[in-house]
Amino acid sequence: MIGRRSLLGLTFCTCYLASxxxxxxxxSVLKFTYPTLFQGWQTLLGGLLLHVSWKLGWVEINSSLRSNVLAWLPASVLFVxxxxxxxxxLSRLAVPVFFILHNVAEVLVCGYQKYVWKEKTSPTKICSFLxxxxxAGCLPFQDAQFDxxxxxxxxxxxxCVGAYKILRKSQKPSVLSDIDQQYLNYIFSVALLxxxxxxxxxxxSALDFPFLYFYRFHGSCCASGVLGFFLMLSTVKLRSILAPGQCAAWIFFAKVTTAASSLVLFDVILTRAAVGCFLLGGLGEALLVFSERRSS
Structure with a gap:
C-alpha cells in the first residue's frame, strides 16, 4: 500500500512534470512567445480556480487580505x-539547462542567510553550492544550443526567485498563509500582465500567431493553466505535511524526472561536456537535499 505522504509526493511530481x-x-514547439498573455492567462485561470475552491470550502483564504496587500506587494512584484x-x-532553453540555472537561486538565498543573517552553513551545503x-557557470560554454x-x-x-524566497523568509511568521500569498500573487499578476x-x-502581435484558432493550442493553454493550479496546490500541501528535507527530496526527484523526459520529447543537442554540467548540477542539488534532510 502506498502511504499518504508517498501518494502526495507522487501527485506533486506528476503535476510538476506535466506542467x-x-x-x-x-x-518552444508551438512558439507562443507572448509571455504577458501566456502568463496572464495562467494566473487568471489559477486565480479563478483558487477563488472557486475558496467559495466551495476546499481551501481557506483570509477574508481580511486587504490590510496585508501593501506588505506583500514587493513579493507579488517579484512573483511577476x-x-x-x-x-x-524556458521558450529558448532546454529544460535541463533551465533547471541548472534556476538552482543557483538557492545559492543566493543561503548566501544572504550566511552573510546578512549570520546563520551557520554546513560544509556539505557549501560544497553543494560550489x-x-x-x-551553471560552465554550461553556457558547453551548450551546443546556446542562446x-x-x-x-x-x-x-x-x-527574482532568490529575492522572493529571501523576502518570504524575512516575513516569517506571517499572518498570510501560503494560499493567501498565492491568491494575492494571482490578483496582482493578472492586473500587471x-x-x-x-x-x-x-x-x-498575438493576432498573427499561426495556431491561434487551432484546438491543439487552445487545449495546451487550458492544460497549462489547470496543471499550474494543481501544481501550486500540491506544492502547498507538500510543504504543510512534510519536513523541509523531505520536500526538497521530492522536488529534486520531480526535476530529474522532468529533465529526463524533456530530453526524449524535445530536440536537445547533447555534448559530453554539457552532460557533465548536468551531472555536476544534479550532484550539487543532491548534496543540498542531503544537508536539508540532516538539518530537519
Missing amino acids: HLTNKYVL GIIYAGSRA FLVAA PDGYFWAVIHLF VFASHPTGDLF
Whole structure:
C-alpha cells in the first residue's frame, strides 16, 4: 500500500512534470512567445480556480487580505518577474539547462542567510553550492544550443526567485498563509500582465500567431493553466505535511524526472561536456537535499 505522504509526493511530481512539459510545448514547439498573455492567462485561470475552491470550502483564504496587500506587494512584484522571465527563458532553453540555472537561486538565498543573517552553513551545503555555481557557470560554454537571450532571462529569473524566497523568509511568521500569498500573487499578476500586454506589443502581435484558432493550442493553454493550479496546490500541501528535507527530496526527484523526459520529447543537442554540467548540477542539488534532510 502506498502511504499518504508517498501518494502526495507522487501527485506533486506528476503535476510538476506535466506542467513544465506542457509549458515547454506551448513556448518552444508551438512558439507562443507572448509571455504577458501566456502568463496572464495562467494566473487568471489559477486565480479563478483558487477563488472557486475558496467559495466551495476546499481551501481557506483570509477574508481580511486587504490590510496585508501593501506588505506583500514587493513579493507579488517579484512573483511577476519570476513567471515572466521564466517563461521567456524556458521558450529558448532546454529544460535541463533551465533547471541548472534556476538552482543557483538557492545559492543566493543561503548566501544572504550566511552573510546578512549570520546563520551557520554546513560544509556539505557549501560544497553543494560550489557544484551548483560551477555547473551553471560552465554550461553556457558547453551548450551546443546556446542562446544569449535565453540565458539573460534565466539570470533575471533566478535573481527574482532568490529575492522572493529571501523576502518570504524575512516575513516569517506571517499572518498570510501560503494560499493567501498565492491568491494575492494571482490578483496582482493578472492586473500587471494585462496592463503590460499592450506596451510590450504582445497584445497585437498575438493576432498573427499561426495556431491561434487551432484546438491543439487552445487545449495546451487550458492544460497549462489547470496543471499550474494543481501544481501550486500540491506544492502547498507538500510543504504543510512534510519536513523541509523531505520536500526538497521530492522536488529534486520531480526535476530529474522532468529533465529526463524533456530530453526524449524535445530536440536537445547533447555534448559530453554539457552532460557533465548536468551531472555536476544534479550532484550539487543532491548534496543540498542531503544537508536539508540532516538539518530537519
